[in-house]
Amino acid sequence: MLFKKKENHADDARMELTEHLGELRTRIIRIILYIFGGAILTYNLFKPIYAFLFYPMEIIMRQHKAEGWSLRFTTFTEPFFVVLKIAIVAGMIIVAPLLILEVWGFISPALTREEKKPIRYLAPLAVTLFISGVALAYWVAKYAITWFASYVGWFPHAVLLQDPETFVMFMLKMMGVFGLVFELPIFLLFLAWIGILTSDMMIKSWKYAVLIITVIGVIVTPSNDLFTMTVMIFPVILLYLGSIWLVKLVEKYRKAHMP
DSSP states (O other), X not given: OHHHXXXXXXXXXXXXXXXXXXXXXXXXHHHHHHHHHHHHHHHHTHHHHHHHHHHHHHHHHHHTGGGTOEEOOSSTTHHHHHHHHHHHHHHHHHTHHHHHHHHHHHHGGGSOHHHHTTHHHHHHHXXXXXXXXXXXXXXXXXXXXXHHHGGGGGSTTOOOEEOHHHHHHHHHHHHHHHHHHTTHHHHHHXXXXXXXXXXXXXXXXXXHHHHHHHHHHHHHOXXXXXXXXXXXXXXXXXXXXXXXXXXXXXXXXXXXXXX
16 A cells, blocks of 8 residues: 555656646747747837837937948848847847746746735836836937947047947847846845845845945946946945835735744
């Protein structure tokens, strides 16, 4: 009987693992289909998307039109691949909520009801923070481009022939990095929720946190100019300090509702 029980337990474990792997495969296929569908949609909306991303550069180029600044392609195939890359990246951004839902649908069965409760508050906060970071990056892009473009004038008779792909990918990286960095409070709240981080720890180590945020800001800022780095680093420091209050709320909730 003992051997039969062990065999049944092993069979159940294998069946459970097989079911999980099957569900994971299904969700991965859905994610691929979502990305493919998003790319098709953004491919057909390429012109307004490109106009939106290129607008900061267009303002600068209008100011220097008399100097002969213009766009350039080096091969006849390059425009197609620029459109394709932008469509894929923009498509992934548009279907990001669906991708997150698939990930959530896979991990949520493993969470208890109490563990799921904070998600209803964190999800809107995460979206708001990400959009705020993207909007700030789009606003600061004009000043970053102006700063870089000012060095063209240091070279007599120089003319800027801008590669569209380089600029658009620069904009997408800038907005993506700002959006992800602005998710710092969500990361800190998650650490607090699982008991790794406390508000006392954050208060005691705030100087080290500021130093780490500054170093990371210098490394990840795509433009590497002082103004853009400052605009990224300063709000993130404020988000860290504000997260101390949020972590205290998490601690109170855990103390009141969880053993």
